[in-house]
Amino acid sequence: MPHDHHDHDHGALSPSGHPYRKDDDIVLSYWQMMEISVRELLIEKGHITAAQVHNQINTMDARSPANGAKVVARAWSDPEFKSALLTDAGQASRDMGFDIGPMHLIAVENTILVHNVVVCTLCSCYPRNLLGLPPDWYKSRAYRSRTVIEPRKVLSEFGVEIAQDVQVRVHDSTADMRYIVLPAQPKETMGLSADELAYWVTRDSMIGVGLPQAPK
Amino acid sequence: MGGDPAGNINHDQHDFALWEKRVDALMVLASSAGLMNTDSLRRVLEDMGEEAYETMSYYERWIASVSQNMVEAGAFSTAELADKMAQVKARGTTYGDAT
Known part of the structure; x- marks a missing residue:
């Protein structure tokens, strides 16, 4: 998502017309902690790299x-x-x-x-x-x-x-x-x-x- | 699932959150690394039972399955995961702080 230089309010719709899903500004959930942990462990142990995660998300975002x-x-x-x-x-x-x-x-x-x-x-x-x-x-x-x-x-x-x-x-x-x-x-x-x-x-x-x- | 009684189809759509996209990416990359595959993802999802289906979101179920698959593949141990999750929790109270 492009970086907007204004605060969006969470009742509003995104540019694609969908409600924003609350993300990194709500209380950290157990499953989010697990995602962070699994990702960091796989990187630390050399199974994947941070760049691969980033690139995979870019690839996914580019598919439409x-x-x-x-x-x-x-x-x-x-x-x-x-x-x-x-x-x-x-x-x-x-x-x-x-x-x-x-x-x-x-x-x-x-x-x-x-x-x-x-x-x-x-x-x-x-x-x-x-x-x-x-x-x-x-x-x-x-x-x-x-x-x-x-x-x-x-x-x-x-x-x-x-x-x-x-x-x-x-x-x-x-x-x-x-x-x-x-x-x-x-x-x-x-x-x-x-x-x-x-x-x-x-x-x-x-x-x-x-x-x-x-x-x- | 297929053929079971069900209500109206909800057409609401949400934009995927960063953490959800990361879960999807982890599944793809862990599969490319030979640590799991679509069948092993499904096997753990099926093992989780109906209650998980009712109470957890789509990518919550996925990260639970990916994590279980990584332990089974020997990528890390449950003890290492527990330690890491404790460290992550200590970083802050929001996803942005902890990631």
Whole structure:
């Protein structure tokens, strides 16, 4: 976070529109003490370095749904790439220069017949290398429990109404296998360049709980 | 979890605190160092049981699991952890003071 030279009050929202989570100005918690302790012990014993921790956080902060949007936009505008993406999403993303790590990444395509949605019933597995860290609701008990039993109702709460003649497929992620949804390209975007298309691709559309949207 | 009854989905989102990002980074780096992996993270989380799920936040559960994994991997002992936590506690009353 950039250093603001004014005091923020904790009722206010952050620049990204979210409430501030109390951090280093509240009473030190037991688990925060454990984080500090584990980190310092691992550094002192030479397993990791302070620079690695710092760099890892920078890398994490730099990942955002904009990465996934570039992949989707290219698939929309380049049929050969789309085919490669649906065959091996990990390799296709790596070929675009994204670090996907060792996990398997599977892209599932929304069509007029099928709508895909991604969940991790176990915990929080998510294509974080392409989308950044998962939103809080993705990790919530309610989303994880209900998406597999009443996906259409969950989707409608996100504002996505799926017609009864469209099949809904729910994909349960695991530690080794992550899913990303390739949303259907909106008709009004036909002919746009990949750079222009990327602005239409929302985070939620790549999880399956949203649809592409005209840039604001 | 999957399929259990549950209420409405809460759409509130918080910005991750520095200590939470550090927990995430420690999990990734300890895994790269060969001291743990996603499965061992999960195994300890599952061992913690439902009460921990109800009372602890996401990254609180993660640091508890990472810490347990480090002890099991021999990265440090429980005695060393207890000593370190006592030192950290003595530094001050806020995360900023103690880190």
